[in-house]
Amino acid sequence: MSLSRHIDPEVLIRESKDKGHRRHLAGTDPSRINQPYHARYGTASIPKFCIPSKGVDAEEAYQLIHEELSLDGSPALNLASFVNTWMPEPANKLVMENVSKNLVDQDEYPMTQNIHTRCISILANLWHAPSTHNAIGTATTGSSEAIQLGGLAMKRLWQERRKADGKSIHEPGPNIVMGANAQVALEKFARYFEVECRLVPVSVESKYRLDPKRAMEYVDENTIGVYVILGSTYTGHYEPVQEMSDLLDDYEKRTGHSVPIHVDAASGGFIAPFVHPKLAWDFRVPRVVSINTSGHKFGLSYVGVGWVIWRTKDYLPKELIFELHYLGSVEYSFSLNFSRPAYPILAQYFSLIHLGFSGYRAVALADLKNARLLSRALERTGWYTVLSDIHRRKPGFQGAAGDDDNPEVYLEGLPVVSFRFSDAFQQQYPEIQQKWIQTLLRAKGWIVPNYELPPDLEKVQILRVVIREHLAEALVDRLFADIITQNLIDRSSSVHAMEMLEGQHIVRSDHEVLGKMEKGSGTRSSGTYARQC
Numbered sequence: 001m002s003l004s005r006h007i008d009p010e011v012l013i014r015e016s017k018d019k020g021h022r023r024h025l026a027g028t029d030p031s032r033i034n035q036p037y038h039a040r041y042g043t044a045s046i047p048k049f050c051i052p053s054k055g056v057d058a059e060e061a062y063q064l065i066h067e068e069l070s071l072d073g074s075p076a077l078n079l080a081s082f083v084n085t086w087m088p089e090p091a092n093k094l095v096m097e098n099v100s101k102n103l104v105d106q107d108e109y110p111m112t113q114n115i116h117t118r119c120i121s122i123l124a125n126l127w128h129a130p131s132t133h134n135a136i137g138t139a140t141t142g143s144s145e146a147i148q149l150g151g152l153a154m155k156r157l158w159q160e161r162r163k164a165d166g167k168s169i170h171e172p173g174p175n176i177v178m179g180a181n182a183q184v185a186l187e188k189f190a191r192y193f194e195v196e197c198r199l200v201p202v203s204v205e206s207k208y209r210l211d212p213k214r215a216m217e218y219v220d221e222n223t224i225g226v227y228v229i230l231g232s233t234y235t236g237h238y239e240p241v242q243e244m245s246d247l248l249d250d251y252e253k254r255t256g257h258s259v260p261i262h263v264d265a266a267s268g269g270f271i272a273p274f275v276h277p278k279l280a281w282d283f284r285v286p287r288v289v290s291i292n293t294s295g296h297k298f299g300l301s302y303v304g305v306g307w308v309i310w311r312t313k314d315y316l317p318k319e320l321i322f323e324l325h326y327l328g329s330v331e332y333s334f335s336l337n338f339s340r341p342a343y344p345i346l347a348q349y350f351s352l353i354h355l356g357f358s359g360y361r362a363v364a365l366a367d368l369k370n371a372r373l374l375s376r377a378l379e380r381t382g383w384y385t386v387l388s389d390i391h392r393r394k395p396g397f398q399g400a401a402g403d404d405d406n407p408e409v410y411l412e413g414l415p416v417v418s419f420r421f422s423d424a425f426q427q428q429y430p431e432i433q434q435k436w437i438q439t440l441l442r443a444k445g446w447i448v449p450n451y452e453l454p455p456d457l458e459k460v461q462i463l464r465v466v467i468r469e470h471l472a473e474a475l476v477d478r479l480f481a482d483i484i485t486q487n488l489i490d491r492s493s494s495v496h497a498m499e500m501l502e503g504q505h506i507v508r509s510d511h512e513v514l515g516k517m518e519k520g521s522g523t524r525s526s527g528t529y530a531r532q533c
């Protein structure tokens with residue numbers, strides 16, 4: 001047998017079974033009910049490709065799926081994700097009590113709808129909408145849907161302006177401007193809704209994010225808007241909303257074209273208001289017409305809720321709003337989905353009233369403090385360079401020890417630590433590849449992604465850790481120790497082994513991501529951005 005042939009484990013297992021294993025699946029045999037664990041599927045195949053003719057009892061189904069899922073990574077050790085993975089027990093109780101409610105059934109669940117509306121008012125107020133009463137918004141499944149809606153509204157308004165001026169909306173068509181560091185949801189909007197996507201390349205000088213001056217080279221009369229990101233998924237840097245707005249003010253004065261801003265505050269929408277309340281990135285900037293955030297990131301709800309809010313009703317064109325008439329009253333709907341779970345919205349409201357302003361501030365400050373701790377420790381090794389800047393002091397801020405509790409001392413940004421091998425390290429150990437750190441940490445249970453920066457910095461790879469609430473200081477210590485002891489300095493002889501391991505890793509993840517797709521038939525994505533636009 002050739003050892004190099006392609007091995008399909010499913011086929012080999014099937015071929016290795018004797019006929020006794022192939023018998024038709026029976027439902028749970030009552031006489032087996034007292035048999036131990038896995039009575040039936042201990043030796044028979046678990047249904048994977050067709051529905052079994054008879055089912056198994058609920059306990060057994062639960063146990064089977066529960067076991068299989070134990071192979072998933074631990075959400076708490078998933079430092080790749082911004083998504084919240086912990087809520088206190090009473091929140092879990094509330095979630096379970098409401099797990100079957102559909103948000104769209106507004107007449108059946110009027111109180112749920114009421115709570116939805118309260119969340120919108122709270123966010124509109126937190127983000128300084130001119131009048132909470134006049135602002136309009138909706139829950140979404142996440143920031144992605146919210147970003148699509150924000151983009152669609154800007155596209156419609158551009159079309160209306162063009163038509164009013166007697167100009168074509170097709171030749172040339174609309175475009176939208178954003179940094180090349182944009183999260184994949186932003187590029188999806190452009191592609192799905194047929195808007196030309198103009199990606200502004202990033203540079204070290206622009207802090208790996210949108211450079212407003214450079215962005216102006218991409219703006220013209222067909223620009224429906226600029227997406228500004230608070231903060232970048234790569235390094236956590238906030239994009240400069242005010243500076244972008246000032247340049248667009250100048251542009252409007254010169255040309256008469258008014259280009260609005262939508263702020264993608266997926267993460268920052270729940271950090272900046274609490275940590276840097278004086279930073280004007282929100283509706284205080286008049287050019288900001290809409291803002292989205294992910295309730296399930298630093299909003300501290302569970303996965304399944306985002307929000308989009310418009311400054312006033314004027315910025316949400318009427319054609320995007322559907323009127324639902326029921327029981328003599330009218331409800332409005334402007335979302336891409338119809339049915340959706342209501343519990344993430346209830347969990348959002350739970351966190352808002354449970355934590356309050358001071359609670360969110362305390363959580364964000366703790367996250368930032370831990371992120372600074374990790375950043376400083378990594379830089380002290382000399383092996384790593386940290387690209388995020390939240391541990392650096394603002395120019396002009398000298399000062400005493402104990403500053404760690406005063407966020408005003410430090411540069412603004414998300415509690416994200418992006419780092420890479422230092423130049424000195426790369427020179428000394430050119431054979432050691434940074435992506436191996438990801439693989440080695442994975443063996444310890446940590447999920448820390450290693451990926452390329454966006455164009456024009458794609459040659460630079462970064463490792464990224466998102467510090468979330470559950471990652472207490474003790475865990476940060478442990479993570480740091482693992483990043484360091486996992487280092488390969490003493491193990492150059494294992495270079496070959498690592499290369500083999502990485503090879504397998506890549507094949508496996510390709511298989512998982514693409515499923516049955518032909519190679520090349522999808523756009524390869526790092527998970528945060530797509531390469532093409």
Ligand SMILES: *Cc1c(COP(=O)(O)O)cnc(C)c1O
Pocket residue numbers: 082141142143144145183185186229230231232233264265266267293294306
């Ligand atoms: C996470 C994220 C998104 C996508 O948000 P979802 O809530 O996952 O749909 C978009 N933009 C930025 C900047 C993000 O961090």
